Amino acid sequence: MSEYILDLKKITKSFSGVEVLHEVSFSLRPGEVHALLGENGAGKSTLMKVITGVHHPDGGEIHLNGAPVHFSDTRESQQAGIAAIYQELSLFPDLDVAENIFIGRQPVTLGGRIDWRKLYAEADKLLASLGVHLELKQKARTLSIAQQQMVEIARAFSINARILIMDEPTSSLTLKEATDLFHLVRRLRDEGAAIIFISHRLEELFELADRVTVLRDGAYVDTRQMKDVTRDDLIRMMVGRTIKNLFPKQDVKAGKVVLKVDHLTRDGAFRDISFDLRQPLQWSFQCLFSDVDMFGVL
Ligand SMILES: Nc1ncnc2c1ncn2[C@@H]1O[C@H](COP(=O)(O)OP(=O)(O)OP(=O)(O)O)[C@@H](O)[C@H]1O
Ligand SMILES: [Mg+2]
Known part of the structure; x- marks a missing residue:
């Protein structure tokens, strides 16, 4: 049995003849928050979309729990326990919190109708288990971005996702909202979920991530323990040179x-x-x- 829940080996992907991922490897352990770091256009989102079946790799292999997998679409990756939360959230604005969590999978009565009582009870149980406080009957359109993310995370865990991909989840959150999100992410990790966390904010990666993988120009650079790297190390890995002297402080009048x-x-x-x-x-x-x-x- 592999120590990795997910193992990408030498993934290559081109769009219209332009290679945007070149033999990228990435491995994910259960119970870790793994940061994926790189400059704009480095290939982070594309790699995540290869994992979820949105894009199909031109070369390389994806192993899930030690066995090779090929996902045709996101439905297949979800069935295999992989959920992704992107910056663009995907809730149904006119449905409420509970309906959004169980969309397409509502519990039904023996007569084949939606079992509303069960739906709200299950949603309540799920949110309580995640430690998330939301009004079950509140329409999604009235939720803040942070609350919408919580609903998406709840939906991911209602389908037993064991791998959660978060692509720049904090970019439009306040500090307080981001802190709440980190709390939830740590909790999921402690329960054994594997989380891939993409962010440009280095401080939050130091706070949250156990390991970090850096991509540069579509290529794998390195994977390190977060506690063993400094901010300068990460910047050097991302841009390929030291930039700490880019704007040297000068005394000027x-x-x-x-x-x-x-x-x-x-x-x-x-x-x-x-x-x-x-x-x-x-x-x-x-x-x-x-x-x-x-x-x-x-
Ligand atoms: N569907 C697509 N068709 C063509 N080119 C694409 C497509 N998706 C991404 N690219 C290109 O692939 C490269 C990597 O993009 P990607 O979005 O993966 O970068 P990223 O690391 O997520 O950047 P950012 O930090 O800005 O989100 C970019 O040059 C981008 O323009
Ligand atoms: Mg991106």
Whole structure:
């Protein structure tokens, strides 16, 4: 029996002749939170979609509990115990919390009708077991993003998912909501679920993840224990070079104002922003960027 619940071996994937994953390997243990890290476009979401059967790999193998699998679509991967929660959430806005959890799998009475009493009782039991507080009859359209995520997670666990993929789940959450989510993720991990967690926020990965795998330009870089790496190590793995000196701190005296922003507002985006931008008194472009290869970064 493999120590891995999921084992990807040398996965390759191209879109219209452009290779976006090149022989990527990734292994997941039960009871771990495994961070997947890489710059924008590194191939993280594509790799997750290969796991869930949205995309089909051009090369390589996927092993689930030690046996090779080929998923034609997400229904098949779900049946095998893999659930994914993406940034774009997929609840039915006019159905309530309980209905969304059991969508397509509502309990029925002997007469073939939906057994509403059982549906609400089961939903209640499930949310209680996850430690999630939600109003069962609240319509999905009135839930916050964080609450919608909780419903999706509950749905995943109602189908006995043993692998949960979370692709940038915190990008539109407040700090408090993210903290609640981490609490739930840890709880699921402690019960033996395996969680793949994608985020660009390194601090939260240090808080949450047990291991980390880094991708760069569609290629596997390394897998490390989170406790054995530093922030700088991760950045170096992601971009392939050290960037800590990209903007070296220089002592400069502020000169004249070159840009003034005064009470700028754009409805729905930002409100009442004011600041001044000053030129350094002794302006020297060469000095600012002297010890880095800017063009290598750009
Ligand atoms: N369906 C598709 N058709 C064509 N190209 C695609 C498709 N999906 C992804 N790509 C390309 O594959 C590459 C990897 O994209 P992917 O979305 O996997 O990156 P990512 O690591 O998830 O990035 P981000 O951090 O921005 O979410 C990108 O160059 C992207 O443009
Ligand atoms: Mg992505």
